[in-house]
Amino acid sequence: MCGILVLVTFLLSSCHGRSDKVSKIADTTGTEIRAFEGHGKEVSCERLVSDLIRSSNATAFKHFGDTTVRVRMASMSPDKATIKLYVIQDVSENAAERRPTEQAIGWLEFYRTSGRLMDITNDPDRPEELRYDKNILKGHDIFILCSPVVAAAKPGTDYESRDVMLxxxxxxxxxxxxxxxxxxxxxxxxxxxxxxxxxxxxxxxxxxxxxxxxxxxxxxxxxxxxxxxxxxxxxxxxxxxxxxxxxxxxxxxxxxxxxxxxxxxxxxxxxxxxxxxxxxxxxxxxxxxxxxxxxxxxxxxxxxxxxxxxxxx
Structure with a gap:
């Protein structure tokens, strides 16, 4: 009997730990968009932006697979971040020599004050507001973490200033x-x-x-x-x-x-x-x-x- 109680307690604690590590986002119909794996307290600009965008229902993900689409911060002002979605394609005319090149497939804008994520790919004058997992941003500020003036994060984190090649x-x-x-x-x-x-x-x-x-x-x-x-x-x-x-x-x-x-x-x-x-x-x-x-x-x-x-x- 004692052994059974120990086993039940272990299973309950295991299930509870799993639910804390993974959060899923659903649209209004209950259809799952994407799963976001939780990260620690410290995270790089690149990781945070990627996780944020991949949790969204951006149009680019409808036409390209999650593993194909790449995400990058393109530019930033004090109030707005512009984010590029792109894929890598081989444009070489010689089959024996690869020439990988970036091809933009989407442009998004993230607004600091409102927290709105807008898809401007099809019409910048009539952007589409996207859904995304707001839990990803808890404890993090993209506009601070991704600021060009940030020289380095705390020692031991996965973000450091990149070296400069002049x-x-x-x-x-x-x-x-x-x-x-x-x-x-x-x-x-x-x-x-x-x-x-x-x-x-x-x-x-x-x-x-x-x-x-x-x-x-x-x-x-x-x-x-x-x-x-x-x-x-x-x-x-x-x-x-x-x-x-x-x-x-x-x-x-x-x-x-x-x-x-x-x-x-x-x-x-x-x-x-x-x-x-x-x-x-x-x-x-x-x-x-x-x-x-x-x-x-x-x-x-x-x-x-x-x-x-x-x-x-």
Whole structure:
């Protein structure tokens, strides 16, 4: 009899613990939207934003699977946060060479005072108000946690300031800064392998922001450069066919491991906590000179693969 009472007590306590860890959201018809797994008291900006959006009934989730849709804070003002939903697609014309690229599939706005989450994807002038699990925000303030002026969280949490990779410290193939002339491009790389007009590629954001019809993408050894008149800038740089960079005099090439990068950017790589995965590639996000956006450093088989300057649309 005593043994039975102990077993019943254990089962009751187990069931109670489970209900505290997982909360589910239902719409007005009782249909479950998504389950949110509870986290501890400390959480990163990226985790909080992702959990918040994934608990919502955003339109993007109707057309793409939960595991396919990615979430990122795009910009922030004191009263409103703009959040981007996107997927990663391979736009390479060569089946043997992947070129993963972000494609925006949704835009949301979260308002600080009202707590309203609005979907502006289809019509910014007539946004749709979304439902989301308000329990996710208990004890957390997105506008404080995700503020660009926040340098670091308390020691021991899973959020730290990302290291900064300044353009002035980078030399492509040991010679060129990020911005250079067309003549310098040809001197170091020769003629491009292919050329595409930006108007045909229709990127959501460009480096030079001129919207000139003759602006081009120059492709060379897998890398992509943006060109406007006589000016050229690195957009994506692939560590293929001998391509490399020097950072503060230290060479980074296709043989550079993630452990080597951790020596340069310890906070971004430490414990792999700051890494995301896009497709089959791991990626470290480094702050750049830009107010918004960052540098993505991709890894394949734990070795550096390519880098990309990401800017919000």
């Amino acid at each position: 353009e002035k410290d980078i030399r492509f193939n040991g010679k060129l800064k990020r911005f250079f002339t067309l003549a310098e491009f040809e001197k170091v790389y020769g003629q491009p392998d292919s050329v595409r007009l930006l108007k045909d590629e229709a990127p959501c954001v460009t480096i030079f922001a001129t919207e000139a019809p003759e602006d081009k993408y120059l492709y060379k050894n897998g890398s992509r450069f943006e060109s406007s008149k006589d000016s050229v800038a690195v957009d994506e740089y692939w560590f293929l066919n001998g391509n490399f960079i020097t950072y503060k005099g230290i060479k980074i090439d296709e043989g550079t491991t993630i452990d080597d990068i951790q020596q340069l950017f310890p906070a971004a790589v430490r414990g792999r906590l700051a890494l995301d995965k896009e497709g089959e590639l791991w990626v470290v996000k480094l702050k750049s000179d830009a107010t918004y956006g960052h540098i993505k450093l991709f890894f394949k088989n734990d070795k550096v693969y390519f880098m990309h300057w990401w800017l919000p649309c």
